[in-house]
Amino acid sequence: MSLLAKNMEIIRKQSSLMANAIISKSAMPGEIEYDGEHDALQLCIDGRRLFLHSIYNREREFKEMFRDVPDRVTRLIIFGLDDGSILHYIEKHYPRLEHLLIVEPHGTVLERFLAENDFSASFTPFKKVTFLINYTLEDAEKKIEELLITSDAIEYYNSVVSLFAYQVAYGEYYRGLVRQALKALRFYHVNKTTQDSFRVLWLINFWRNLRQAEIDVSEMRGVFEGRPAIIVSAGPSLGKNIGLLERLKEKALIIAVGSSISILESHGITPHFRVAIDGVKENELIFKNVATEKCPLIYSGYAYHPMIENYQGPKIHMSLTGHLLPNYLFEKAEWQCLTVRSGFSVANVAMDMLQQLKCSTIILLGQDLCYTEGRMHAHGAWDGEFDDKYVNEEVETVNQFGEKVYTDRLFLGMKLVFEKILEMHKRDATAATVINATEGGLKIEGMLHKSLAEVEAEYLTTTYEFEREIAERIAVEKRNLPxxxxxxxxxxxxxxxxxxxxxxxxxxxxxxxxxxxxxxxxxxxxxxxxxxxxxxxxxxxxxxxxxxxxxxxxxxxxxxxxxxxxxxxxxxxxxxxxxxxxxxxxxxxxxxxxxxxxxxxxxxxxxxxxxxxxxxxx
The missing domain is CATH 1.20.120 (Four Helix Bundle (Hemerythrin (Met), subunit A))
Structure with missing residues (x-):
């Protein structure tokens, strides 16, 4: 049996998809050919012939490729395997490497490598190796996002290196890989910093809030399932549609999050539910001058505990991923809790919650994710007077209408989480239709974008008795409290x-x-x-x-x-x-x-x- 056949047999046992990808035609333009004179592979594309590696000085080439990769790197994405010499360089110079991710758009390259090298021996020095063979840019980005951005990921220091030939021929592909590495870094940095800073605060809030725990949001599923819901956020555009919400209360569940709670109150609108998850004292001001007895509150165990204790309406607990102690205790107590994905914002959390509760349609309102006329909130927000303190116009971009707007990295992080949640739920045939009815905010990929009037005409055609159903469900669940x-x-x-x-x-x-x-x-x-x-x-x-x-x-x-x-x-x-x-x-x-x-x-x-x-x- 030839070395190639032996290697392919090993690969096929581990992954038939990878084995098939190796022998399949590349999804990228160009052909790989062998140059016998120089003992090197060439990429033939658009009338050009590009050597995959230097035919003069490989060591100097590697030093240039890895110039900006520090020795502390723990996850490395390499764009192009070539003849495999790069593996020896990585093994020698990056002893802390935990995960090697090889993106090779031409299976022919890997096939030639397998004909000359023992597959198992070549990759044994590395703790974890992932292969993406013959992937399109879109598929590679999705796969890498799944690998790099996970709520339970340990710390990774990510870097991307590429064969110079692939950078020249497939520049957009290379930039896409870099984008994914930066996304992962942004996720880790925010989550890790938040966790370290708030560990003690969350612990105090949890134990004080545990006294309030009565109903879990999963026990309210009957109210949500098959019904449309509107997540109301506090972006500047909310003022354009706030007048429609009172009429829509019979057609969709109104979920107020964050600063929109005080905005709706100032307009005399009581939502069906309010949602609070933040653990700092400042958020107690959200409920200043708000009639809390009129509406149930959905809260996380880490929310600021005096805010929860002082709330007069029904209180509904919600478990979040990453809330290790609450989730451990509720599991041991055999409470059937719904675990909602944590996010950058309370609106991120609310959207995943509504997806898991099987709402038919989820509508976002006031989710600008950018600054409008220098404001971050609509008029009436409890913290509107502090906009000057929080506005950070660090990134210039365009909104869904193509108009120039300013945003910041936190808003971009929220946008990214929305898109990630959408991607996760797309695999579920029963997932809700998600519509961004924010007029003027950033476009969120994967969502439909319509005006609220259009949404009402197309999706909100049935009326419900939501208040009665909510009160009855809460009464039933309280009987099980002892x-x-x-x-x-x-x-x-x-x-x-x-x-x-x-x-x-x-x-x-x-x-x-x-x-x-x-x-x-x-x-x-x-x-x-x-x-x-x-x-x-x-x-x-x-x-x-x-x-x-x-x-x-x-x-x-x-x-x-x-x-x-x-x-x-x-x-x-x-x-x-x-x-x-x-x-x-x-x-x-x-x-x-x-x-x-x-x-x-x-x-x-x-x-x-x-x-x-x-x-x-x-």
Whole structure:
């Protein structure tokens, strides 16, 4: 059996799609030919012949290709495999690489590589390898977005490199790959920064809000399923259509989010639901001068707890992805919760919620995602007087009418999340039709764009008794409350037992790390230090064997707490310097974790009525 046949057999067993792609005609223009004189592949396109690699100095070529790629890169997208020499360069210069993503628009290139190289041996040095073979730009962008932008992704430092021939011939393709890498970076940066900054705040809000937990939004499905809904946001264009909303209350569920809550109130319009998810004190002002008793509030567990406590109307809980502790407890309590995708904005969250509740049509209103006449909100918003503080006209673009407008990276992030949610739900045959009825905002790809009057005439033709249905559903679900509260109590008690064990293990680790660090600094013997490292590793293993630590605590600190095992590399050069540096990091990690666990214990005791804490959020 030839080497090519052997390799293809291995690939076919792992992925028949990849095997077929290798032997299929390329989706991109041009042909790959072999130049025997120079022992190199050429791309023949538009009457030109472009060598895939330099025929003079490969090392210099690689240095130029990777000039802007730092050695800390953890995910690398390479556009073009050529003869595979690039793999040896990557292996040598990027030891931290976690994921290698190879985009090769010509299966012929990979086929020739497989005829001369052992497939398994070539890619064994890399922890994870993904191949995109013969993909069009559109398909490659979608696939890379799925791989790079996920709500539970760990930190990756992304870079893109390309064969110079492919950059010349397929410039737009290359730029598309770069765009996807930048999207992933934007997602990670915002999510990670938010998580680190608000970890303690969210914990306090959750335990205080847990007292309010009665009804989950999933239990309201009967009100939403098969019905149209309008998400009302506070963009400047809202004023164009706000007069229609009172009439439309019989034809669509009105969902007010963020600052639109105070705008609707100032116009005498009470929506069917209000939605609040933000955890900072400033958001309490959304409900200033708002009659909260008239309308149910859908809230996340991390929302600012005094705002939830003071709300007079019915309160409906909503679980969000990334809310590890709430989701863990509700699962253990066997509450049938709907888990909604987190997003840049409350409108992002509301759209995914309505998709999962099976609304027939979702209509966006006031979702400008840009500044109009220097304003970010319609008149009547609680924070309208602070527009000068928040407006950040850093990006010039055009709106859906082709007019020049200004936006910022946060708005662009919101737009991106809308598009991502749309793409995810497109696979569901029962997904709602989503229409952007915002007049003048940015175009959101994947949505229909119509005026609200057009939407009413085409989609809002049936009337409903929404207020009666909502009140009846809430009354029914409150009858089940005693059983649900008992189930929740059992889940909290079980978590508390695991928490006490974790605190003991973490305190032990703190002592062992300190002792081992002292040995390293004092130039102690290798055996003693290895023994100390082994004790630390075993304690981490005990912690990791606990369900609560695995599912809540470790993911919460995943980017901060990373234990490195030294025993296998103990003879490496400068291992003592590395051990000292990392042990100092570990001691800081352990102390930080200890503070977090102590706070968690105190808040749990307060929830159980065992103590009162004097903690306020400013």
């Amino acid at each position: 059983l649900k509260k008992n189930q929740l109590k059992s889940a909290v008690d079980n978590m508390y037992e695991q928490l006490e064990e974790l605190i003991e293990l973490n305190e032990k680790n703190c002592r062992d790390i300190s002792k081992t660090l002292q040995l390293v600094v004092a130039n102690g013997g290798n055996k003693q230090i290895i023994k100390g490292m082994d004790k630390i590793s075993k304690t981490f293993a005990l912690m990791n064997g606990q369900a609560f630590y695995q599912q809540v605590i470790h993911p919460e600190f995943a980017d901060t707490f990373k234990l490195r095992l030294f025993a296998s590399g103990i003879d490496a050069k400068n291992w003592r310097d590395t051990a000292e540096k990392d042990l100092k990091v570990f001691i800081g990690n352990t102390l930080e974790l200890g503070k977090y666990l102590d706070l968690l214990k105190n808040l749990t005791q307060e929830y159980r009525g065992e103590k009162t804490l004097n903690i306020t959020i400013e």
